[in-house]
Amino acid sequence: MKANITEYLRVNLDTEQWECRSCNNELAPARGNYKRGLLVYDRDPREIHKPLVDPKLYDYTFSPDPAYTALLEYYCPHCGTMIETEYTVPGHPPVHDIELDIDDLKKKVHAWGDIPDTPEIPDTPIERHVHNH
Amino acid sequence: MTMNNTEVHTLSDEEQGLIDQFLIDNQLFYGPDPDIMRNHGLAPRSDAEESILSSDLDLQKVNMVRGRLTAALDETHTMVEQMGVAPGAKWGDLVTAIFTANGDMAQTGTFGIVVFASVCQYPVKFIKKYWVDEDTVGVRDGDAFIHNDSRYGNIHNTDQSLMMPVFWEGQLVCWVSSTIHEGENGAIEPGGMPSIAETKYDEGLKMSPFKIVENFKLRRDIVTFLQNSVRDPKLQLADMKVKLHSILRLRERVLAVIEEFGVDYLQGTLRKSLEDTETEVRRRIEEMPNGISRVNTFIDGDLREDVLAKMPMEIRVKDSRMIWNLKGTSPEFTNRSINVVMGSLKTCLLTSLILYVWPDLPKNQAVFSAVEVEMDENSLVNASDEAPNAMSLLPIFRCFSMPPMTMGKLNYCMPNRYTAINANTYSQPATLVYGGLTQHGEVTGNFCADINGNGTGGRENKDGEHSLSPVFGYMADTGEMELAEEELPYIRLVAQKLAKDRVGFGKFRGGMGYEQIATVKNSTEFGFMTGQCGSKHPSAYGLFGGYACPAYPMARIKNINIFETFKNNPEQFDFDMITLMNERKITDGDYYVQDAGMNFELCNEGEIYMICQGSGGGYGDVLDRDPKLVAKDLEEELISPDLAEDIYKVICDPNKFIVDEAATEQARKAERKARIQRGIPYDEFVAQWVTPEPAEDLPYMGSWGDDHSTLIVSPPGEKRYSIPAGSAGVMFSNPKDRRIAELEAELAALKNIT
DSSP: OEEEOSSSEEEETTTTEEEETTTOOEEEETTSOGGGGSEEEEEOHHHHSOOSSOTTTOSOOSSOOTTTOEEEEEEOTTTOOEEEEEEEOTTOOOOOOEEEOHHHHHHHHHHHOSOOSSOOOOOOOOOOOOOOO | OEETTEEOOOOOHHHHHHHHHHHHHTOSOOOOOHHHHTOOSOOOOOHHHHHHHHSOOOHHHHHHHHHHHHHHHHHHHHHHHHHOOSHHHHTTOEEEEEEETTOOEEEEOSSSOHHHHHHTHHHHHHIIIIISSOTTTOOOTTOEEEEOOGGGTOSOTTEEEEEEEEEETTEEEEEEEEEEEOOOOSOSSTTSOOTTOOSGGGSOOOOOSEEEEETTEEOHHHHHHHHHTSSOHHHHHHHHHHHHHHHHHHHHHHHHHHHHHOHHHHHHHHHHHHHHHHHHHHHHHHHSOSEEEEEEEEEOOOSSSOOEEEEEEEEEEETTEEEEEOTTOOBOBTTSSOOOOHHHHHHHHHHHIIIIIOTTSOSSGGGTTTEEEEOOTTBTTBOOTTSOOTTTHHHHHHHHHHHHHHHHHHHTTOSOOSSOOBOOOOOSOOSEEEEEEOTTSOEEEEEOGGGGOBOOOOBSSSOOOTTOBOTTOTTOOOOOHHHHHHHSSEEEEEEEEEOTTOOOOSSBOOOOOEEEEEEEOSOSSEEEEEOOOOSSSOSSOOBTTOOOOOOOOEEEEESOOHHHHHHHOGGGOOSOHHHHHHHOOSTTOEEEEEOSOOOOEEOOTTOEEEEEOOOOOOBSOGGGSOHHHHHHHHHTTSSOHHHHHHTSOOOBOTTTOOBOHHHHHHHHHHHHHHHHHHOEEHHHHHHHHOOSSOOTTOOEEEEETTEEEEEEEOOTTSOOEEEETTSOOBOOOOHHHHHHHHHHHHHHHHHHHO
């Protein structure tokens, strides 16, 4: 039994391991923090969100301020997929963002039966405000 | 009984009763009632509801009643939208709603802003509790009550509601309401959302719920008082009339439903809708896997100075219980305007569930009644009554964007989802607030429709939508600029041009925001304010490997007259904020790029102000974005060729937009390999990177890490300290005083040198 938990993570409920959905390799024990099975890179946020106005002329440039913003990139150690990003404050402990009750998940997945890899998602057109005056 | 050698008399039940009654009869001040403001659950069934729901209601009839009410709500919504004078009314920032006799918000229309209706439950319950039996007030057929003070339940004091009881055969059977983001309210800055408010007394009108309509007519003496208290008396009068006539129509339709179906079907339908919704929400909670998800977000300014205020969210699901925990949030800023009232904030969390997680649910208060909420006292999200909250939108907009992320991490595994998992929609009130003298000689103050153009986040199956709607309601829209320009002396030189390269990158990118360039003509006293943060730390995060939106500053060119430039040197102008600020071709101008929270200032004719609406966060790894979609982004001029190559690793002919697939595959392969080489194992990284507290000079507020029992407090210019969570707010010094002190120190140093 397996359960997809994010775009790139799944839990193998038989082995109780986090797995990478891109390369199918095991990452870390499912009852713990999946991040412990990943690589982390402290990316200078200005490399991704590049300055658009001249930093020589202005203090505010459309780039995050690295004193206020740390960008942590989490990679699968096997295939290099960027499994998650985390925008935080320099030095702040990374967030343990997903903590699952594996025993409950086993029961739920068993009850749900086969889960399609890409579930059907409702996409109902909605009525919105229109310019009619 | 004897205590400390003092004889203590124990009161008899009769004596205690007398004291209790005395206190009830002689209440000094009917302030915000914590019993009302802290309870987001449904009221207990009334005797009438108990009796009605114990009988066999014909569900077919219930459905018909619900349909009639929806039609009535849509009709009255259209009335307000068509007749409303406030700019907000013209773009859909409004709602009409129906409440049970107990005051629970039971139904809004298709297009109504849910949060406005949900927050109105509190003043309705206040009126019911205090004014029904109050000899000097009373609640009678034909009465209506007005309200705007957030401490009695409102998002901020710029919104005004009119609430009317509906009677049938002498019994109060339900309430109807109409709410508009009115704008101007007589605050210290024009436009209704004063960023410099340091106390609640700077916020302008503070209407506790009071009677303004008797015998179905507005009381002109009170109307005059209100008109006299704001900068736009025309607006104040006109929209009170608009709201009154919309609730009169709603009342008429409700009475017609009663005549056709009977009063039991009206009250039964309202209560049943609420109870059925709560039952369904509990079912959905039980359906979710047990677990915890968390996100930390950071607000990087308070509109007066740069500060970094933590606002985390944890969702815990255990069987039929779901708890939303916001502990660890920064302490309240007791003399800054960005605090929030707890009861109001909960209605935003409610709305986020309806908008981004379970959009198929009925739009009523019961969507959130099953959810438990935990917050610290005296925090930014649960501020004291004394703290100003005119710009509560900064934390509030996070409340719309955090739940989809945390809920998404628990919902992704489920076979049945109710909508796509999405990254953050842009969460800043990005607009120009304005005020002053118009070209028609009238004083006014309000805000522009651009606030309603947030880019949405990338989704698991498609890109986000560009500048779609405000984060608080997909139903609202941006306004007609031509209408505004007829009434106001500001002109938009660039309107709603998608802001190139300002995007949340991802497998599915965020929808982009637009930039606008505004100026003033034909007024000598007109100016602007902006109320955003997110200029140092991004506001809309990515999800599952997607990147956030960029940081957005605002820009100004002062001491120019752009109309003279158009006449004499038109080549100096460019319809692009980045080019204008980098090339500085307009001669003799003073060029400023600053954080996006600008306090009100006058704009001389022809000076230009530039702001950006923001992008949603990206979803998924950028290397998984279909190269053809990257080429499409290039063709649509959403991004520059160097970003396509640098971020997405897509090699593409920048003129023909043809992807070199082999080169792209090779570049992406190389990048994946480079990631593995540069990445550090998590435990090793944490050991070397995490620090015991924030950098010394960082004005950080809130918990550090997972321990939410202690909050770090670092007011600018003062020594950092810690407080037990919930124990107190924080007061800031005046930024101008700090600047004067800095300059005096510099001056003293220079004098010592010479």
